[in-house]
Amino acid sequence: MTLLDNIPPAFLLIIGAFILLLLPATARKTGTIALAFFGFYAVSQLSEGSRIMPEFLGFDLTLLRVDSTSKAFGYIFTLSAFGALIFSWSERSRLQNTAALAYVGSALGVVFAGDMISWYLFWEMMAISSTFLILARNNERSRLAAQRYILIHLAGGLVLLTGILLAIHETGSVAFTKENIYQNATAKNFILIGILINAAAVPFSSWLPDAYPESTVFGGIILSAYTTKTAVYTLVRGFPGEDILIPIGCVMAVYGIIYALLENDMRRILAYSIINQVGFMVCGVGIGTKLAIAGVVAHAFCHIIYKSLLWMSAGAVLYRTNKSKCTELGGLYKTMPITMVLGTIGALAISGVPLTSGFISKTLITAAAEHQNYLWAWLALEVASAGVFLHAGIKFPFFVFFNVDRGLRPKEAPRAMIAGMSLMAFLCIYLGLNPSHLYSILPNNDILTNQNSFYEIYIKHFDHVATMFQMLIFSGLSFFLFLPMLRRTPTISIDFDWFYRKGANLFYCGIDKTFNSINRAAEHIVIKTFLPALARFIITAPASLTVMILRPIWQDSLSADKASIKKHEQKLIARFSSGTFPVAYSAIFILIFIGILIFLGRSSS
Amino acid sequence: MATKKKVTRKNSTGNKARAKTRPSKETSPATDNPYISPSFWKAMWIICSISVILEFFIHRHKHFEELESSVLGNMSNWFGFYGLFGLIACSGSILLAKGLSVFLKAKEDYYDDTP
Structure with a gap:
């Protein structure tokens, strides 16, 4: 298929999104699912290499850069869109449909972009289209959350753009490669910060748990997969082996756990666990060895599947009960058993339980840390893997489906939702049992050829399985030992968004106090005091001056009669204020004036 | 795996409870919360000890x-x-x-x- 080989999958989805907008409901929904599947097929048909190079502003763009890394991301992006679209059959509106396809399309655009300009353009398109998925919830909270979300992303986009422009200016080339980015240290730092904002790295992380849980049921599933993972992809492209990413990733992984433990809202728990999981990937990019990069891509792949599954099960609960707080949920296993089982599979997969997809991907990153002797990074990642089981593996299903029965008796999730969840749950277990299928599409997969079979991983290296199992079961034990301390409270947790939410208020008050008091002081001094004084001066000065000049003359000529002098003064002031003078006075003034002019003219010449 | 165990166990008791108490639609929170059930703790400790005992039989890298x-x-x-x-x-x-x-x-x- 040479035609499909030369069409960027991004265009398929974005153009398709707008064509489908015109169709009636059922055709549109079917068409969208078919389009996502076709996108998957189109990605599979791409042959390796760089091509499609239209000229833009005098630069050659590269709309298709195909290699194993971009193809792996392309597969999972279209696959998870396919699952999410099936899931949301009964829930998805026209707006969400278009926004989601455009969002997925632009994410594919970033993944296949070989130059920095088209990368940036698709990057911004992602920010804009994803905002509609939050707005589609259609309430005041989501509107404000969407506002904050787009502001953060536009700011991040500007930082990225600055970096890109500096890099292009330095090298004269738009190619999106590590060498190009590293030419100029400032450009590199700007680009790195721009990407890290999208990757939800601490301290730019709060937009994610702020915005995603305010989105619609469908929006949450779609959002959870793309923005942070395209950021991981761009890190893999531009910054493999960048040392600073190791501590950043470890901090993200641990921070995600602590906040997920504090949270009450189930979808916010899942949002924090995205940060935790992306922390693993960022750390893996920082380690930067062949094994680590393969592990990052594998982990992104598996993560998207089980995280979609978790968001789907949370979404099904939200759809049926209209509640998302742990303090209001509980005991749902009674009426939503299928959702519970499928959600639990996702929870086990994210925890990296053996035989699930999490186990075969996360262990690649920890093994890479171990091979490079990064002891502290390894410890942080192990803490993070134990903690994942705590918050996502047990806390989420336990508080939603078990814990206290709150008398909720919702119906089981609709059939379409169960179909979507089943697909994802199947993939979680299938990949866990057949690691070679995933490993064969990874970059640098030659280093994994000796250890990609079920036998190699689960039988020959049974010690890893046993130790992982031991760690997880003791993590679970500590959850139940400390359960009284984990009792949910109807609270929210304060994150870095405090600085721009409360901080914005403080800033506003501060600016209000400072500038308005300057304003008031200026008004008092200039408007109320100085200007009237000036006006008075201008009105009275000529009269007083004349009086001052004339007083000695009057005193001489009128024999110092005080009463008559006073009378003259008053008459003069009255004439000044009314502007009426007898001809003689006027003539005298004119003479004096001409005399002054002549005198000045003389002295200057 | 603890979660899975708990899941199946809870499911069976849950079905019974639902069959009995459906008209009232209320079950007491105390009987519903698995962490106070002694059999759950017993299962938990057994799995923990198995995972430790297992380590005697493997050769760790x-x-x-x-x-x-x-x-x-x-x-x-x-x-x-x-x-x-x-x-x-x-x-x-x-x-x-x-x-x-x-x-x-x-x-x-x-x-x-x-x-």
Whole structure:
């Protein structure tokens, strides 16, 4: 298929999104699912290499850069869109449909972009289209959350753009490669910060748990997969082996756990666990060895599947009960058993339980840390893997489906939702049992050829399985030992968004106090005091001056009669204020004036 | 795997409870919360001990062989390291989260007056 080989999958989805907008409901929904599947097929048909190079502003763009890394991301992006679209059959509106396809399309655009300009353009398109998925919830909270979300992303986009422009200016080339980015240290730092904002790295992380849980049921599933993972992809492209990413990733992984433990809202728990999981990937990019990069891509792949599954099960609960707080949920296993089982599979997969997809991907990153002797990074990642089981593996299903029965008796999730969840749950277990299928599409997969079979991983290296199992079961034990301390409270947790939410208020008050008091002081001094004084001066000065000049003359000529002098003064002031003078006075003034002019003219010449 | 065990067990009791109490639509929270059930704890302890006993029968690959001087590196090869590590790491995270909750938890209407 040479035609499909030369069409960027991004265009398929974005153009398709707008064509489908015109169709009636059922055709549109079917068409969208078919389009996502076709996108998957189109990605599979791409042959390796760089091509499609239209000229833009005098630069050659590269709309298709195909290699194993971009193809792996392309597969999972279209696959998870396919699952999410099936899931949301009964829930998805026209707006969400278009926004989601455009969002997925632009994410594919970033993944296949070989130059920095088209990368940036698709990057911004992602920010804009994803905002509609939050707005589609259609309430005041989501509107404000969407506002904050787009502001953060536009700011991040500007930082990225600055970096890109500096890099292009330095090298004269738009190619999106590590060498190009590293030419100029400032450009590199700007680009790195721009990407890290999208990757939800601490301290730019709060937009994610702020915005995603305010989105619609469908929006949450779609959002959870793309923005942070395209950021991981761009890190893999531009910054493999960048040392600073190791501590950043470890901090993200641990921070995600602590906040997920504090949270009450189930979808916010899942949002924090995205940060935790992306922390693993960022750390893996920082380690930067062949094994680590393969592990990052594998982990992104598996993560998207089980995280979609978790968001789907949370979404099904939200759809049926209209509640998302742990303090209001509980005991749902009674009426939503299928959702519970499928959600639990996702929870086990994210925890990296053996035989699930999490186990075969996360262990690649920890093994890479171990091979490079990064002891502290390894410890942080192990803490993070134990903690994942705590918050996502047990806390989420336990508080939603078990814990206290709150008398909720919702119906089981609709059939379409169960179909979507089943697909994802199947993939979680299938990949866990057949690691070679995933490993064969990874970059640098030659280093994994000796250890990609079920036998190699689960039988020959049974010690890893046993130790992982031991760690997880003791993590679970500590959850139940400390359960009284984990009792949910109807609270929210304060994150870095405090600085721009409360901080914005403080800033506003501060600016209000400072500038308005300057304003008031200026008004008092200039408007109320100085200007009237000036006006008075201008009105009275000529009269007083004349009086001052004339007083000695009057005193001489009128024999110092005080009463008559006073009378003259008053008459003069009255004439000044009314502007009426007898001809003689006027003539005298004119003479004096001409005399002054002549005198000045003389002295200057 | 504890979750799975709990799942199946709870499911069977849950079905019975539902069959009996459906008209009233209310079950007492005390009987519904699995953490106070002694049989759950028994299962939990049994699985924990199995996971430790299992370690007697396997040959573990050594971690961090090049970092011989590092105490932590050596500790990772101790018997039962992973179990202890899981327990300490999780208890530590829970206690840390509990400690931080004093500063970080706020009422749900905390941001209501902000943009």
